[in-house]
Amino acid sequence: MNRERELIELINKHMPRSSSQLNTIFESDSEILMFQGKGLVYNIDEFSETDLLREDDPYALGWNMAAGSISDILASGGRPKFYAHSMVVRDSWTMDFVEKLAQGIAGVLKEAGAAFIGGDFGISPTWRYTGSVIGDMNGQAMLRSGAKVRDGIYLTGPIGGGNVEAALKLYGQNLLVKQLTGPWKTFFPLRIKEAELIKRYSHCCIDTSDGVFNALGIISEMSGTGFAVSSLPYVKSGLLLAKVLNLPKEMLFLGECGEYELLFTLGEEVEDEFAREAGDKKLRFHKLGQVKEQGIKSLCQKDRTFDLSTYTLRARDYADPMDYLRNVADFLAKV
Amino acid sequence: MNRERELIELINKHMPRSSSQLNTIFESDSEILMFQGKGLVYNIDEFSETDLLREDDPYALGWNMAAGSISDILASGGRPKFYAHSMVVRDSWTMDFVEKLAQGIAGVLKEAGAAFIGGDFGISPTWRYTGSVIGDMNGQAMLRSGAKVRDGIYLTGPIGGGNVEAALKLYGQNLLVKQLTGPWKTFFPLRIKEAELIKRYSHCCIDTSDGVFNALGIISEMSGTGFAVSSLPYVKSGLLLAKVLNLPKEMLFLGECGEYELLFTLGEEVEDEFAREAGDKKLRFHKLGQVKEQGIKSLCQKDRTFDLSTYTLRARDYADPMDYLRNVADFLAKV
Incomplete structure (x- = not known):
């Protein structure tokens, strides 16, 4: 601990x-x-x-x-x-x-x-x-617990806004970064309408204030489950910045400066209806993957699958953020 | 401002x-x-x-x-x-x-x-x-406003505990102070029973988190009144410490590290009844003085009376607390 x-x-x-x-x-x-x-x-x-x-x-x-x-x-x-x-x-x-x-x-x-x-x-x-x-609070609250195996895992927006913000704070003096990102602004979203809809279909929800991977970890721990996610919706600015800084794009998912989106689970039986109502209301959600049995933590991409069940790196354990980033890249290269 | x-x-x-x-x-x-x-x-x-x-x-x-x-x-x-x-x-x-x-x-x-x-x-x-x-909040709230000329001004405890705490933080390394005050502890009071009684007789109350003089100043400003106080109930440890440090005892009243007592006003017509009920309940209050017309801010002691209506010194305007204390002492010597 x-x-x-x-x-x-x-x-x-x-x-x-x-x-x-x-x-x-x-x-x-x-x-x-x-x-x-x-x-x-x-x-x-x-x-x-x-x-x-x-x-x-x-x-x-x-x-x-x-x-x-x-x-x-x-x-x-x-x-x-x-x-x-x-x-x-x-x-x-x-x-x-x-x-x-x-x-x-x-x-x-x-x-x-x-x-x-x-x-x-x-x-x-x-x-x-x-x-x-x-x-x-009217009606039932949403908790971090209660996810069930085979539930869908959803997110209210793209991944990485908070980590982009952190990268620009750390690397903002890099001339190439400065030139490229000068006018970029990150505004964390206010998912008020989305939350109203989510609440009617889900009882398991968390914000991604500590990053998406951490949010998935907490929901898994509280629910006694695991997860498998794939084809993550990374924010475009993040993908570009990762390329410029020569960092793995998975940093946007693993990094602990979250984008304050809502991550939630939906039972299989309500997913279609939820999608229909979201469409009617012109609200957009990303399906990230599925709740799995305890112990499974996997990220599947087009080219390869990462087993993240042994991932325990934490930025706060490193005095220098560069060391942390290097260790994360090493981990990803090996699994 | x-x-x-x-x-x-x-x-x-x-x-x-x-x-x-x-x-x-x-x-x-x-x-x-x-x-x-x-x-x-x-x-x-x-x-x-x-x-x-x-x-x-x-x-x-x-x-x-x-x-x-x-x-x-x-x-x-x-x-x-x-x-x-x-x-x-x-x-x-x-x-x-x-x-x-x-x-x-x-x-x-x-x-x-x-x-x-x-x-x-x-x-x-x-x-x-x-x-x-x-x-x-059940019933009516107490505000910082609403004091009326001739109301009595009361406090739930002695004056100076917070400023003693601050002095010990600033002078704790002074050998004489250390020897004298080693075992002293300051515990800010929890005036729960007192507050219940006060609420039944008063609508004007403030805590002395920024010191007693500041509390009187705020009540005066919000109520459009002034004050005259006398024979203040200084905490004994404060009087001793003031002597040892060669500081005026009025620092305990003027200093801005409050003792978190409740300062309140009582209309003349309820003072007797309040005192009786306080006695029955074994709750102790100190009468400090009286609400006066706007502009009057006076502290009367056995030996002399201070006109504090022009007092504007604030600790935070001084980088060195010693300068502040010196200026307060100067002010008191002149008025």
Whole structure:
């Protein structure tokens, strides 16, 4: 078990719980609670420089942090209602920068129909941001558990936006990258309409905040299952960037800076109907593959199949991201 | 207007609000909301090394951060129900340190009757902690506004615990201080029973998270009033420490590291009845003084009276706390 998980369990074991808490720890993207007889969902997410979000466009930074905070509410089947934050701005940021950052956050709240309820504020040599979201929950919640063998695995958008963002943060000074990607912007999606539809057909959903591979791993762990995915819908900018940087495109799938899409499973018996209704509503989903028996973790591509059941590399175990990337490439070359 | 307040207003002006928000910005210690037809109060508070909490006793640190996060809920008349946090631990902290920190937090939650609903977790070279509290609100909320001239001004405990904590953080290496204060511990109070009683007699309450003088200033600003206080109940350890460090004891009142007590006002017509009921319930309150006309800010002591209406010193405007303390002492010597 890694140190982070160990510390979380050490902390949680001392904490009082109540019968108003409907999910167990790790079982859902947000906490599902009964509040005065009504369903309430809650999520808190912290962002800082270690999350490798680019800072050159404050509107995009604000948008992405707020969208990232809200996506957990959507993944558990809630609707965001109230949003608070603790914002510590870097002392070198200008008024104009902070204003655009706020506009990015406000853009998400307006689109999500959530109201801002203030929070805490500070100024320091390094920035950090904590988004806190209260949502309501009508009907049944979606959990990270409950996937069944032969269920289809679906994703609300292409793979790799978050890892592209991280790569541009790490390699943005590379002249070729700079020239090629100068005007690229990544905006994490707000899958509000998609979440409404997903909830009517699925009870197993997670956001890909830590990347698609990690999301599949958590759903598998919580459900006692495995997965086989194929012909993944990589984001075009990611494929191009992987080529320029001479990195395997599978980094977009394995990398831990997620794109905040919703990953969910559908029973075979509802897949057709779901597809029909999605078509009627002009909502697009990608089928990635199928839930398999526990222990199976495979990625099948046109040319070859990767057995990922022994993959355990984690970016945070490497001081230098280059070492991590090299190790991932080595792993992929060998399996 | 200071930069922090200016930035907060710049941020807030872009943010969407909703008719479910019952207080205006700055009007209450926590946000007062209608959630699915019921009263909900919410507060988020961030702590980091700049808050000058001592770190040698992790239980006390955890207790104080959680108590600090919850006191805003009490000050607005709510009852804490759910508690989440984003905890980023310093990479040098041991498992044992983190466990004791968690036990301190858990101690507050158990005493307050709140359940822990998880949150975010990280490891970094510097620690930070964000407490997030959801409470319910039955009946009328307490605001920072609504004080009336001739109301009595009350506090739930002695003055200076937070500033003692800060002084020990700043001067803990001073040999004399070390010898004298070695075993001292500061535990911020949880004024749950007091808050229940206060709410039945008062509608104007604030916690002293930024010190007593600041709390009086905010109540005055929001209510369009002033204040006169006298014979303040300084905490004994603070008086001793002030003597040892050769600092004016008024630092305990003016300093901005608060003791998280509840400061509230009572109409003249209910003061006697309140005192009687407090006595019956064995709850202790200190009367600090009286609400006065706008513009009056005075501190009266046995020997002399300070006119604080022109006092504008703020610790955060000084890079070196010594400069700040010197300036405060100068100010007090002149008025």
